[in-house]
Every structure is written in C-alpha cells, then in structure tokens.
Amino acid sequence: MKRTFVITVALIFGLGLLAGFGPFEKAAEAKTTFVTIGTGGITGVYYPTGGAIAKMVNKKRKEYGIRATVESTGGSVFNINAIMGGDLEFGVAQSDRQYQAVKGIEDWKDKGPQSDLRAVFSIHPETVDLIAGVDANINSIQDLKGKRVNIGNVGSGYRQNAIDALEASGLNFETDFNAESLKAAEAPGLIQDGRLDAAFYTVGHPSGYYKEATSGKRQVKFIPITNVDSLLEKYPYYAKAVTQVTTFYPTAANKEDVPTFGVKATFVTSAKVPDEVVYAIVKEVFDNFDDFVKLHPAYTGLTKESMLEGLSAPFHPGAVKYYKEVGLMK
C-alpha cells in the first residue's frame, strides 16, 4: 500500500512537472520549441532530407528558438498518421500519399479525409522501381509470378505503388507470388543474400538503398515498368519517369536507363503546428535555397517554384505567409 502511494505521489509530481506547474516551471518554460521530422529508412532519401531541413532551421536556433530533430520511420503513411496523431510535427510523404490522405482513400478509407493535413512544400522526384537478381530471370513484372518479392512494409509509401504497378500488369500480390512486407532498409541485404528475388521501392536518386543493392556479389538489375498507361489514366498523381540507372548506379547490370513511373516527395505538417514554426522552417529553406539544394544530389534541378507544385493538402498558413512575402504566391 505504502509503495503504491509513493509511486502515485511520484507520478502526480512528475506529471505536474511535465505539464509545467511544478517548481521548475520557469526553467522548463519553453525557450526552445522541439519539433520532430518523420522520414523513412536510413538508406532512403527522406532521412537525409529531414536532416537537411533540420540543419537549415537549427542554424538559427537562437533566433527562432526551434530545435528540429529527425526520426527514421516506416515511411510516408506512417509519417502522415503520426503527424495527424500529434506524435510528429513534420514529415516527408509521397505526393500520392498526401492526395489519398486528403481525400480519405486507400490507406485512409476507414479513417476518412485527414482534414488537418497541411502542405509545406514539395521536394525531389521519386521513381517507383523494381530490382531483381539477374539470376532470378526476371525481365518484366509478369516474370514475378512464383518469386519472392518485397512489396514493402505497411506504413511505407511505396507499398501501394508496388500494388498498383502489379495490378496494371494483371498480377495480384496475394495470390501470384510470395510477397514480403519488409522495411526498405532490410531489402538490399536480402537481395544480395539471395533470400529475395526482387524488390520494389519508391525513392529519389541517388539512394543508399540502390547503391547497396547493386554493389554486392550478386548481379542486380532494374526492371522496366512499362504498363503504366492505365495507372496514369486512373490516378492523377502518377507521371511517367525514367530512372537514371547508368548515372547513379553504374554497378547495376543495366546498360541503359529504365522507364517507369513516379511521384514527388513532399513536406507536410498539421494545421495544429503554430504558424511561426512553419514560417521559420520555410524561410530558412527558401532564403538559403542555394545552400539547401547542395545538401543532396537528388535536389538537382529543383526550383523554388517547383517546390510549390504537386501538393494536394491546403498550404499551412505559416508557409503561405512566407510565399506571399517573397512573391511566390499571390
């Protein structure tokens, strides 16, 4: 009994401190606003992207009182849900996933439209790619029948891209092959070990994922995804794309670049995140745009204007304030 009482008192006291009514109220009073950016697996481009954005704003920590940190996560769907649940303030998410969350479709069919989701800006293009061990004799999506294929973890953005690509080629992941639901970080090693025949992933380039997958003993190649017309007709967020395999992954078995389809990476937040915080982040990225684009080769070719395109959630008011100030928005 006594012990329970002591624990209860300790808990109440502890919670009081957390809530800011303890004796340390002054010290705990937010001089610094901590924000966390949800990204993806560490071999993707979201993780360094979160790092790049955090770096820009943390440089001005004294001025803004914002401290941004980055978290490796399961990807787009996880990030959007964690932002909506208040567990993350910001996240990187595929443009198709942003669209679906706003509309309340696909992974949000049961939850409905995520009306508090807000767009901040879009970032680099991402392509939907399929790689396979050369010895697995896979030359098209149809050849995946009966193989072991990673379609991605639930919570990732790319899982639905894989399912859509398969469907467009008349394949069903539940019946036509052994689908694995592994996180992106695990797949390259399993491809190299021969424990996976093929794997899908949607990412900007160059990425550590494909460098790792193509630089081991097993020869690995990118498989063209050409049955995309029905996808483009059906889904407004997909566009044709080419993966620059020869430029970025010279150790892959391909002699040419590979056609596929793609989306964009976007930076999102919640309507509940204060305007000043969103404003500060946007200002630091856009005022120092030349420094920002140097932080990852996937940002080559980005323009300030292009970073306001490909978004379906309403812009956060903190972002709108900056875009209007500099004339990027009327």
Ligand code: GLU
């Ligand atoms: N597009 C991937 C996803 O949302 C993540 C890519 C990355 O981490 O760069 O699942």
